[in-house]
Amino acid sequence: MLSYQHAYHAGGPADLHKHIALAELLTLLTRKKRPITYMETHAGRGLYDLSAPESSKTGEAAEGIGQITLPECPFTAALQSIRAKHGETAYPGSPAIAQALLRPDDKIHLMELHPAEFRALKHNIKNAATHNRDGYEGILALAPPKPRKGLVLVDPSYEVKSEYLQVAAFTRKLMAKWPEATVLVWYPVLKAGRHTEMLDALKLPFLKDEVSFDLKDNKGMTGSGLALVNAPYGSEAVFTRTRELGAPVLR
8 A cells, every 4th residue: 555654653563573583584594605685575764763753643662662672682783773873763674674784795675666655765775776666566576586595575564455365475476486585474463363364375384473562552453473484494593582582562
C-alpha cells in the first residue's frame, strides 16, 4: 500500500525484534570472507527521527527502544554508529543497519515503491543501489545477483490481506530462481492469525521465531514473527540471542 509510512512504527517492539535478529544474522553471514548480496522488498526511508511527530503520535518507540538498554551486540553497534552521525534521536531502519554492518565488497539493493519514501531513502542511504519499483518484481528481476550468496528481507505492511499469500508465492519463486539465498520474512502476529496461512503456503523448510508484546492501546499487533528460509548454520542461536537482547520488551 502506498499509504503506509513506517515512521509511525519506527523503534517499536516489532522493529526491535526484526532489527536485532537482522543484525545478528548479517554478522553470522559475514563471518566468512566471501562477499554477500543484501536485498529488501520494502526498504522505507531507511532512517528515522524518534522525536518526529509520527513517532510521538503512536508512542511505539517509547514502548520499544525506549524501554531497554542494549548490551554490546551487532544491533547496538549499528545504532551507535547511526546516532554518532545523526543525533541521539535517530533510529536506523533495516537499510541503515545493513549499511553499518556490511563490508565494502558486499552489495546492497533496496526496493521502495512509495515516491516520498523512495526520495528519502536515496537521501539517507548512500553507496547502495536504490530502486523505485515493486519489491517483489524488482528482486525477482535481479535474481540471482552477484555475489550469489545473499540475504533478502521481506518486510511489507500487510495492510492488504492478500499480501500474506503474495509473500509466500514470492518466496517460493525466489528460492527456485536463487537457491543460494537466505530469506528473512517478517510478519505481524494479529488476533486474526492471518500469518498461519502464509507460513503453510511457503511449502519450504524454515525456522520460526515469534514474540509477544503489549502495546498501550491493546489494538493491532499482539506480537511479531520471523520466518527464516534456507537458514545458515548457526541461525538457531540468532533467534535465541534476539530474545535475550530484547527482553523485557519481547516475550
